Amino acid sequence: MTHYPPQQHQDNNREHMIDVIKTYPLAMLVSVKETKPLISHLPLIYSEGKLIGHLDKFNPQAEVLKDNNEVTVIFSGPQCYISPSIYSTTQLPTWNYVMVHITGKVKEITDPEVIKASMIDMTSFLEAPAHRYTLEPDNPRMAQFISYVRGFEIDIEHWEGKFKLSQDKKPSDIENARNELIRANQESIKAFLARVF
Secondary structure, three states: OOOOOHHEOOOOHHHHHHHHHHHOOEEEEEEOOOOEEEEEEEOEEEOEEEEEEEEEEOOOOHHHHOOEEEEEEEEEEEEEOHHHHHOOOOOOEEEEEEEEEEEEEEEOOHHHHHHHHHHHHHHHHOOOOOOOOOOOOOOHHHHHHHHEEEEEEEEEEEEEEEEEOOOOHHHHHHHHHHHHHHHHHHHHHHHHHHOOO
C-alpha cells in the first residue's frame, strides 16, 4: 500500500507544528457554506489547544464561524523551488515547503470584553520581543471598532505537519537544500519588493 504524502515528509511532532503557527501566524481559514468554499487570510494565535482570532463582521465567512462548524486552517512556512544543481547526486527538480494543516470545530465569541482581550493578547504576541506598541483596553479606537468584529475560537481536532525538506536525500544534500531554502526566501523577498514598491 502506498502512503501519500510519504512518511518522510510528515512531521507529527506537535511542538514543531506549534512553532510553525507561532512563527508564521497568518493562516488560510477555510470553511464551507452550501457547498461553496469560503476562505479568509488572517492571523490566528495558538493557546492551550485552540486557535483564536477575529474578523470583520461583514466578511461572508463570519456567518459560519460558529455552531461547532468544521473548519480547516493552513499555516504556510518557508517554501521554494529546489534545482537539481544544488545536489551532489543526480536528482530531479522539486519544491520544498513547510505547511501545517489543522481541522477543528469553531465557536463564536460574543462577549465584547473577551474579543477585546483576545485582540490585546494577539497584539502583544505579534509585538514580541520588542513590544514597541501596547494595545490598551481603554483605547478609544478599539471601543469604536469592537462592534464591527466577530471573535471565534477553533478547538483543534486534527494536526498534520507537511515538512517536505529533501529528507530522502543524503545528509550533504539535505544541508544543501536547507541552505537553498534560506537563500531563495531572502532573495525572492528582496526581488519581489523591488519590483512592486
